[in-house]
Amino acid sequence: MSLFPILPLLLLCLLAGGTAADTELQILLNLKSSLKISTTTPGFESWSSDHSPCNFSGIVCDSTGSVTEINLNGKGFHGTIPFQSVCQLTSLSKLALGSNNLTGDVTADIHNCTKLQHLDLAFNFLTGNVPDLSPLTGLRILNLSMNTFSGQFPWDSLGNLTDLVALRLGDNGGLDPSPFPESVRNLTKLSSLYLSVLNLNGEIPSWIGDLTALVDLEFADNKISGVIPPEISKLRNLYQLEIYNNSLTGEIPAGFGNLSNLVFLDASQNQLSGNLSEIRFLTKLVSLQLFMNGFSGEVPQELGEFRELVNLSLYTNQLSGELPEKLGSWAKFNFIDVSTNSFTGKIPPDMCRQGTMLKLLMLENKFSGEIPASYGNCTTLERFRVNNNSLSGEIPAGIWSLPNVNIIDLTTNNFEGQIDSGIGKAGSLHQLFIASNQFTGKIPPEIAGASSLVSIDVSFNQFSGSIPEGIGELKQLASIDLENNLISGPIPDSLGGCTALSSVNLRKNSISGPIPASIGQLPNLNFLDLSDNKLSGQIPASLVSLKLSSLNLSNNQLEGEVPAAISIPVFNESFIGNPGLCSYDVDFLRQCSSEPESSPARFHTLLVCLLVACAILLVSLTLITISRKRKSDGHNHPKLSWDVKSFRKLTVNENTIIDSIKPENLIGKGGSGNVYRAAVGNGIIVAVKHIPLRPDPEDRGTAAMLGEKRINGSREFDAEVTTLSAIRHVNVVKLYCSVTCEEASLLVYEYLPNGSLWDRLHTCEGEKLGLDWEARVEIALGAARGLEYLHHGCDRPILHRDVKSSNILLDEQFKPRIADFGLARILRSGGGGRDSFSSHVVAGTYGYIAPEYAYTWKVNEKSDVYSFGVVLMELVTGKRPIEPMYGEGKDIVNWVAEELASEGSVIKLVDKKIPEWAKDEALKVLRIAVLCTMKLPAMRPTMRTVVHLLEEVAFGRVIIRLDFKNGSDNKVESRFSVEEKGDEFLNSM
Structure with missing residues (x-):
């Protein structure tokens, strides 16, 4: 047969093949363009x-x-996914674009990818509704987790995907609430089912036991209630079960022990009860997390024979009995936390046998006996907390000198003996808490070598000797408490070198000699108690420069005149029991003796009195003039009556405050009033906010249009007073007092000399002075801690509603204070969650307002988180929230998102004033800012998480993942603590 008749056919086939290859080439080049490759x-x-x-x-x-x-x-790609063209690849079976920075929607064009077996789009920023997935019947792996999808997920379409082996949809908290999806019961081939953080509710269905191929089952961080069905015991292949942070009740079901292949079990933060008898059969466990439930009874002794167990968290339950003696002695044990139970008996001795233990947390139980000597050699330990037990004996010498330990907490036990001199080698020690024991001997001078110490509490022991002179070497020391010991000798002058000190308590000792003047040089000192000692001499004049909220010098042998600046009613009881003291102002102290009539002092006193009389006369004439002027204007206002309410220890004269309200003293304009600078005597400067309680008649038209935001000065005043009068936090501005009358209110605050963060970043003068990167990080972290306190540290969460850089004020050392609480609201808390606040007026400042205001009036703490994210963007980029360069109707959040999605280097987003070495850190902070400004509130972290993330940047640690939960000692644990997820965070309690 001749070949010539078939040559055209061969040529046609070749051309067709070339066309297909060209088409696929063009599709991939299109993908390259979309992904900014x-x-x-x-x-x-x-x-x-x-x-x-x-x-x-x-x-x-x-x-x-x-x-x-x-x-x-x-x-690390940015951009969008061109599904329309990608799905023209007719043989495409795997599309894996996970762990990038992709945005945009998953369009309905995905239907054309009918041969897909593997679809992985996880860990991106994909948005919108997920389309119907039922055409993708060949899928074996579907991973859409950790995105920002919204709306109703197409659960019904999953029923057709019967070949699915892995279904991972978790961490999409913006999806609409849904019961546990019924369609999943058809997916009998599933080995991995990840449905955590999906807004699921209802109960765990009994048919879950039919998915017998499951190896990994996770539906944590949802709102699932009811009991754990006994059918779950059919899942004999389960390797990991994560069901924490739901509302599950009842007992661990009978037969649960059949899950003999289980390695990771986390059912923490539920309302489970009953005993742990079923756990004794789970011999392959590596990590067991059952904390914050209602379990009772004893820990099965079989756990002492578990050869793989390295993590055990049972804190905050009702467990009792003794722990197994061999617990943790077989594998490379990582941590134990059995705090807040009723355990008795001894501490298992061999949990650090393999030399890998990081945390020993057994506080708030009834443990007895001595601390096993083996822990003195556990050099990996970072946290050692056995406080509030019935332990006794001496502390193994090696524990004092552990090189990596951050906290030693032995408080409220029956320990005796001395602090070993090896404590000077504890280079990582931040907190030493050994109060309420029977320790004796001297505080060793070697303690000065523990240079990282932040807090020392050795109160209520029997320590003797003197305070070590080298104490001044502890430059990070913030608090020292030596109350109720037998300490003698003088207060070392070197204590004034501990410039970070905020609290000093030396009460009830036998300390003698004078009060060192150097104490008055401690810029952060807020609490000073030297009472019930044998101190003598005069009260140093330097103490008047301190900003004390608490002072107690009572029951000593002090003499001379009490400095006028601290001779104030709020400190009256601070001086009792000192017969040698005198004062002109404190009633129960003897009056200081007057000088002879002809003496210069007497003349000086007369001169002062004359000047005061003249001042009173001048004020009276001024008030008469004002009154006459008002009458001549046709107004018959009543006489102003000023009411002064004090919230902190500071004596002020209302006339001094009132007289400061004049243009030359104006230092700023807040959201609810102007702010003035006022000198109140003794070198003390305060800031005074003037809040009009009635609208200006000239502004009635504007006021009517702006509603309560403009005219309700009284509401803003009440909000600020209610909020700030009860707050005590180093990163929230101090409110000293209020001065009110019928027409206006004045709020007296601490004066912050370095102005606001806005001034430093965005004004010409501030930009000239500059703000280095270290200061920016410290400001970000301090402000975050202030907001964390408002959201999580108060009895009821406080919503600020106007977080912005101009409301973050800076003190002498650039430590930040959250200010201007005129729009603050205290939220209700109940039903196990935080309520939201409903406002029909958009509160806040343009550029900082969270987008949920556009579609709902209900806001909560996540609105503050959004605003704080904008502040972080300002700190990193140096840009204002609103700039013409962003484009019409756009702000810094839009701009950052667009720049991150562009092809160019993200380094260009960083402020040019930030040095090269710090730019990687700056990008980490920017990443945190992006998380804070996610469009959906549910996807934003809490302020507590923001603090932890910023601490990682500040302390040079690596951010691994954003999935955290609180431990019993108020610190953070990663979800899979058994794995190396980076350094733990240190909480200063």
Whole structure:
């Protein structure tokens, strides 16, 4: 047969094949453009028209040259996914674009990817509704977790995907609430089911036991209630079960012990009860997390024989009995936390046998006996807390000198003996708490070598000797408490070198000698108690420069005149029991003796009295003039009556405050009033906010249009007083007092000399002075801690509603204070969650207002988180929230998002004033800012998490993941604590 008749056919086939290859090449080049891939991107030089698609990195082809796989996971790409073109790859079976920074929607064009078996779009910023997935019947792996999807998920469409082996949809908290999806029961081939943080409710269905192929089952952080069904015991292949932070009740069901292959079990933070008898059969456990439930009874002794167990958290239950003696002695044990139970007996001795233990947390139980000597050699320990037990004996010497320990807490036991001199080698020790024991001997001078110490509490012991002179070497020391010991000798002058000190308590000792003047040089000192000692001499004049909220010098042998600045009613009881003291102002102290009539002092006193009389006369004439002027204007106002209410220890004269309200003293304009500078005597400067309680008649038209935001000065005043009068936090501005009358109110605050963060970042004068990166990080962290306190540290959460850089004020050392609480609201708390606040007036400042105001009047703490995220963007970029360069109707959040999605380097977002070495850190802070400004409130972290993330940047640690939960000692644990997830966070309690 001749070949000539079939040549055209062969040629046609070749042309058709070339066309298909060209089409696939063009599709991939289109994908390259959408994902902002450049030919200069390392590893992607091959992505050009000069190469075959099968030679592109991340691309796999079949034997015919057709593209079957696109695997670009974790490449850090930005941009959107062109589903319409990608799904024209007719042989495509795998599309993996996870762990990038992709945005946009998953469009309905995904339906055309009918041959897909593997779809991974996890850990991106994809938005919108997930389309119907039922056409993708060949899918074996579907991973859409950790995105920002919204609306109703198409649960019903999953029922057709019966070949699914892995279904991972978790961490999409913006989806509409839904019961546990019924369609999943058809997916009998599933080995991995990840449905955590999906807003699921209802109960765990009994058919869960039919998914017998499951190896990994996770539906944590939802609102699932009811009991754990006994059918779950059919899942004999389960390796990991994560069901924490729901509302589950009842007992661990009978037969649960059949899950003999279980390695990771976390059912913490529920309302489970009953005993742990079923756990004794789970011999392969590596991590057991059952904390914050209602379990009772004893820990099964079989746990002492578990050869793989390295993590055990049972804190905050009602467990009792003794722990197994061999607990943790077989594997490389990581931590134990059995705090807040009723355990008795001894501490298991061998949990650090393998030399890997990080945390020993057994506080608030009834443990007895001595601390096993073996823990003195556990050099890996970071946290050692056994406080509030019935332990006794001496502390093994090695514990005092553990090189990595952050906290030693032995408070409220029956320990005796001495602090070993090796404590000077504890270079990582931040907190030493050994109060309420029977320790004796001297505080060793070597303690000065523990240079990281922040808090020392050795109160209520029997320590003797003197305070070590080297105490001044502890530059990070913030609090020292030596109350109720036998300490003698003088207060070392070097104590004034501990410039971070905020609290000093030396009460009830035998300390003698004078009060060192150097104490008055401590810039942060807020609490000073030297009472019930044998101190003598005069009260140093330097103490008047301190900003004390508490002072107690009573029951000593002090003499001389009490300095006028602290001779104030609120400190009256601070001086009792000192017969040698005198004062002109404190009633129960003897009056200081007057000088002879002809003496210069007497003349000086007369001169002062004369000047005061003249001042009173001048004020009276001024008030008469004002009154006459008002009458001549046709107004018959009543005489103003000023009411002064004090909230902190500061004596002020209302006339001094009132007289400060004049243009030359104006230092700022807040959201609810102007702020003035006022000198109140003794070198003390305060800030005074003037809040009009009635609208200006000239502004009635504007006031009517702006509603309560403009005219309700009284509401803003009440909000600020209610909020700030009860708050005591180093990063929230101090409110000293209020001065009110019928027409206006004045709030007297501490004066912050370095102005606001806005001034430093955005004004010409501030930009000239500059703000280095270290200061920016400290400001971010301090402000975050202030907001964390408002949201999490108060009896009821406080919503600020006007977080912005101009409301973050800076003191002499650039430590930040959250200010201006005129829009604050105290939220209700009940039903196990935080309520929201409903406002029909948009509160806040344009550029900082969270987007939920656009579609709901209900706001909560996450609105403050959004505003704080904008502040972080200001700190990193140096840009204002609103700039013309962003484009019409856009703000800094839009701009940052667009720049991150662009092809250019993200380094260009960082303020040019930030040095090169710090730019990587700056980008980490910017990443936190992006999380804070997520469009959906549910996707934003809490302020507590924000603080932890910023601490990682500040302390040079690596951010691993954003998935945290609180431990019993108020610190943070990663979800899979058994794995190395980076350094733990230190909480200063």
